[in-house]
Structures are given as C-alpha cells and as structure tokens.
Amino acid sequence: MELLHSGKVRDVYSDGDDLVLVTSDRISIYDVILPTAIPDKGKILTQLSLWWFEQLSDVIPNHVISSTDVPAEWQGRAIRCERLDMVMVECIARGYLAGSGLKEYERDGAVSGVQLIPGLIEGSKLPDPIYTPTTKAPVGEGHDEFMTFAEVEAKVGKDEAEELRRVTLEVYRRGQEVAATKGIIIADTKIELGYAKDGTLKLGDELLTPDSSRFWAADEWAPGSTQRYLDKQFLRDWSGKLTDWDRTDPGPEIPEDVVEATRNRYVEVYERLTGDKWS
DSSP: OEEEEEOSSEEEEEETTEEEEEEOSOOEETTEEOSSOOTTHHHHHHHHHHHHHHHTTTTSOBOEEESSSSOGGGTTTEEEEEOOEEOSSBEEEEEEOOHHHHHHHHHHSEETTEEOOTTOOTTOEEEEEEEOOBOOOOTTSOOOOBOOHHHHHHHHOHHHHHHHHHHHHHHHHHHHHHHHTTTEEEEEEEEEEEEOTTSOEEEESOOSOTTTEEEEEGGGOOTTSOOOBSSTHHHHHHHTTOSSOOSSSSOOOOOHHHHHHHHHHHHHHHHHHHOOOOO
C-alpha cells in the first residue's frame, strides 16, 4: 500500500482501486494538531462512524467497503473504502447555538448568511436546523471560514448546492432523532460528501463522532450556560484558558488528567449512543 495523504487525524493509503482510511489517536483543535495523543480515540471514532453509517444507510449511501479487510495492525481503526471525488465544501448542520456559530450570531445576528431570530443565547435550540457550510482549509494553511449559500452555489453550481444542503440537514435530522432516544443532543455536526465513479453522492470520512459533532447530555442541557461537552469541545475549552498559546503551530502538550477526561467523554458518548460497552 502507498501512503497518499496524512491529515490532521487520518492517514489515507492506496490499495489497488480502494482506499484504506486509518484513524490515528492524534487530536487537533483550531486546525492545529496537538503533540499529545488520546488513547483509543482512533478506534472509537472508527467504530462509532461504522455504527452511524449503518443507522443512516437508508438516507444516503456511504464509502465503506469493509471494516475487516484491512492490515492486522490497523484492525479496529481502519476502513477499506471506495475512492470518492470529495466535495470541496465543509457541510455543517446546526440545531443549537454554540461555538463559532454562537460568535457569528452575536456579531451579525446570522450564521453563514442565515438570519436568526433575536434573543438567542448560548445553547439555544434553533427554530429549525440550519445549513452553515464552510471552506476547507488544507492542513497547516489557516482555518475554515464560513460560506453563505450563495457562495456555495458559485463554487459548485445551484443544483449541487441544493443537494448538499438537503443531504446535510437530513443526516442531521435523522442523527438527532436517533440520538434523542439515547438521551443525547447533537448540537451540530460536520459531514464529508463525495461522488463515486457512477456519480452517486456518498458519505465519506467520519460520521457523527465526537470529532465532527457537538454532543450534550439531554438531561443536563441548560441554555444560557456552557454545556458539559461529550466531544472535542471540552479540549477547546481547556485550551482557551492557556495564556501562552495563540492557536497556531506548535500546539501545547495536553496534561495527563485532561487526556483522561477527554478520552472518558469519547467513551461515554460511544457507549450511550451504541449501547455497547467500550472494551
């Protein structure tokens, strides 16, 4: 196999006509890879993605060929998948106000050009989920930036832009529907989409994981305050208290207690969603 690309979290290998996607224990925040790994993270993301791909298979097909036909050293953290021509837009759906969406709203009263009602606060549930796409910044070349729907249309065309929005919102709606039965709120999520050789739009990369989504415990949800995050936001909040890091390379080392607390959140959301004990 040939290494094609090493991303912030995943390494992509070519194996004949297939790709083998290997998810590492690396973690990134603000598009910066931190020097400290989170044990088991790659396996948790892989197994949770596979679970979600199955749950949402009737919404949109995905790139998975096999989760077992991979080299032995990568079992549990690798997926054999088909090559997709990836859409160069980050497709994001938001059902609650948090993170960068909250900051955009506080400044403009809108997110990605979508005007929202006044009076919303941190953690507010939106009247309806919204599509808030961003650019895709290459590793080490800056941050993703919000795009308006008109900008997406200009980039990919009207019909494709409409389909990206439709699929993103339906994936979020169905994911949120499933998660609600497990006592979990999905505040927002990012999905990756691409086209197969036959032109079919498919899900790629990861799906509804703690790296790509904000998860909150439904019984602890409290608008107007910071939620107890069951995802990577916990690490972002920790880094926000550092006085000697400006969110550029190199990233800070993560203390052992923060590593453990981060891993515990990933395990908790995996177990609550799937109903399986993480071993």
